[in-house]
Amino acid sequence: MTKVGVKWAFPDDTEPDSLVYAPTTPDEIFGLVLGEKIIANSSGEAARFGVPIEDLPTSVGHATRTRVFREIYRACANKRAVLISYVARSGVNSYVFSPHTLVRAGPRLHFRGHVEGVNEGRSGFVDIVPSRTVSVDTSKSDRIGVEGDLEWERRVDLEFALNSSLPQPILDQVMIEHGGAPGGDPNTIQLKVSRVRSALALYVTREVRHRWFGDQLLQVWLPCSQGEKMDAGFGPKTSGTTFSGIS
Numbered sequence: 001m002t003k004v005g006v007k008w009a010f011p012d013d014t015e016p017d018s019l020v021y022a023p024t025t026p027d028e029i030f031g032l033v034l035g036e037k038i039i040a041n042s043s044g045e046a047a048r049f050g051v052p053i054e055d056l057p058t059s060v061g062h063a064t065r066t067r068v069f070r071e072i073y074r075a076c077a078n079k080r081a082v083l084i085s086y087v088a089r090s091g092v093n094s095y096v097f098s099p100h101t102l103v104r105a106g107p108r109l110h111f112r113g114h115v116e117g118v119n120e121g122r123s124g125f126v127d128i129v130p131s132r133t134v135s136v137d138t139s140k141s142d143r144i145g146v147e148g149d150l151e152w153e154r155r156v157d158l159e160f161a162l163n164s165s166l167p168q169p170i171l172d173q174v175m176i177e178h179g180g181a182p183g184g185d186p187n188t189i190q191l192k193v194s195r196v197r198s199a200l201a202l203y204v205t206r207e208v209r210h211r212w213f214g215d216q217l218l219q220v221w222l223p224c225s226q227g228e229k230m231d232a233g234f235g236p237k238t239s240g241t242t243f244s245g246i247s
Contacts, residue, residue, distance in 0.1 A: 160221035
């Protein structure tokens, strides 16, 4: 892949090594090819590069919440606040919500942003799930931006140890995948996820820990001490006043 002026020129050879200016990790290459496929499908043209790929549908949510998602997305794009009715653990409550980022955490989409309770008087940065949002009033305009979201701005490194109690055949598979050898010492294998936003650390941990092998769901990775205080109710402690029951 070569760069000509401000345009991208794609060579006939589409092997990853030829994508000189492209990402090089498997996940990044998949994302690049997937993005090209989405653009090509929307324009009715053939993809300019890449191999055939399929991305499993992971985002779930009732179809009736599509309008809600679009309203919150529009508020995020336009840097505006909205008044929402939200089904939290404590019941249905009203909040002024200032979304700053759309996040996909595993099978779920949510918006990260600042909320202020209309009736409770509490405020803080939390994650709002569109499918739990009953209604959206777009008449609000006062907004609190991302600048005060300390847990979003802070980065942490997450480390995981391989679960040595896994059945030996599965243990061997995982060790090979991570540079080890069958029958080797599992204590020599660690997984490190660098520079994760602190507000997303729990989601990453949830995704990493367990894995399906056939019809068995097994805990493959054990979190090491990460110096990260997690809210047992949902996620990492947020800056400002913590909403213990909103999510």
